[in-house]
Amino acid sequence: MTGLDSLTAVSPVDGRYASKTASLRGYFSEYALIRYRTKVEVEYFIALCGIPLAGLSGFGEGTGKSKEDLFSSLRSLYTGMTPEDASRVKEIEKTTNHDVKAVEYYLKEKFDGLGLSAWKEFIHFGLTSQDINNTAQPLMLKDALENEYIPAIKEIVSILAADAEEWKDIPMLAKTHGQPATPTRLGKEIQVFVARLEEQLRQMEGLSYPAKFGGATGNMNAHKVAYPDIDWKAFAFNFVSSLGLQRSFPTTQIDHYDNLAAIFDCLRRQNTILIDLCRDIWTYISMEYFHQRVVKGEVGSSAMPHKVNPIDFENAEGNLGMANAVLTFLSMKLPISRLQRDLTDSTVQRNIGVPVAHGMIALASLKKGLGKLILNKEAIDADLHRNWAVVAEALQTILRREGYPNPYETLKALTRTGAAIDEKTIADFIDTLDVSESVKEEMRAVSPWTYTGI
Secondary structure, eight states: OOSOSTTTOSSTTTTTTHHHHGGGHHHHSHHHHHHHHHHHHHHHHHHHHTTTOTTTTTTTTTTTSOHHHHHHHHHHHHHTOOHHHHHHHHHHHHHHOOHHHHHHHHHHHHHHHTTOGGGGGGTTTTOOHHHHHHHHHHHHHHHHIIIIIHHHHHHHHHHHHHHHHHTTTOEEEEEETTEEEEEEEHHHHHHHHHHHHHHHHHHHHTOOOEEOOSSTTSSOHHHHHHOTTSOHHHHHHHHHHHTTOEEOOSOSSSOOOHHHHHHHHHHHHHHHHHHHHHHHHHHHHHTTSEEEOOOTTOOSOSSOTTOOOOHHHHHHHHHHHHHHHHHHHHHHHTTOOSTTOOTHHHHHHTTTHHHHHHHHHHHHHHHHHHHHEEEOHHHHHHHHHTTGGGGHHHHHHHHHHTTOSSHHHHHHHHHSSSSOOOHHHHHHHHHHSOSOHHHHHHHHTOOTTTOOOO
């Protein structure tokens, strides 16, 4: 078989789930990497023109165009880059066997075409390939997260917040250790996930996207030897900042990746919270607290016609787990490199888009699953009705307040006989207590539906 489509792709990211990850191709594909590298090279050249360096002070003279027009033409090399343009870079790479050098040679060709040959040696001036990679790749990640991933997870948070509001007054039996426990409210249980996700998004906003920019071993040696009077340190900080990134300093040949690892870890925590949510909703469905909206034509089981499986939550959980496995590896591996650098980071970084893609697949499935949920209040109420024993905590606490002797032990004796505890059992017990009638009335008002806290 030849060619690549959803049927021939090796990875399900570009195969089965291609429709859910297509938006990421503009950030993490080989084409995207070439385009972002081109952006960094072009913007670096323009920044050099702004110093200005001797040799660049006359940039554009004789072309008949203003600097501004020429800069616009240069920027169009990445803003208007096509897959065909990127293919030219790959063609050059067949000779260079070096992907970043191929971008440099590609740009030199473009400079020739624009009549800028006299200044083309200032492309990639004083740089090493990692100045480009360690700037382009964090920028790719930043754009992908801010434009695609974070809006998707914020949409999930908005859906959950709306559900929490709608269900805020629905009493529900809690299950601690899987056993009946003090009642809660369904809306509050959903609000817990809203709060957890919002906190992680807040922490994400405080993280910086790092870039390494400092020459072959991080010291800008080539820059200083060529132009010793330029404040290259300030230049590097300003240039990286102009791209929306934060310069790591000091570094070796590569970024130390600690801040990038922090981003991966924050994404992993978000995913872990969503896995927790998926498992809880899955369990509520199995308890029939929720039904699922039937989609016409869908099959739940190839053998059992009646089944409507919680497949969206299972799909989301699986993809979130895949994402976390890669994120964990990235955050643990990338900060480690032999001496000033080994090459293991290069191939690993090409997989940064993989966990983002699995996350996008999960978020799409989660959104679909949440949209299918139908509250089954009858099942929730029935569970409360079967578990009147959970009011024992409330009754013994009131008795403690009243100074009643051994209240915990008294309720323990009542509720742990193995016999069914129902409303009548509780009412009869209250009648036997040696407390005032007003206290008894207070206790009779407690039920699994009213004992839900604040």
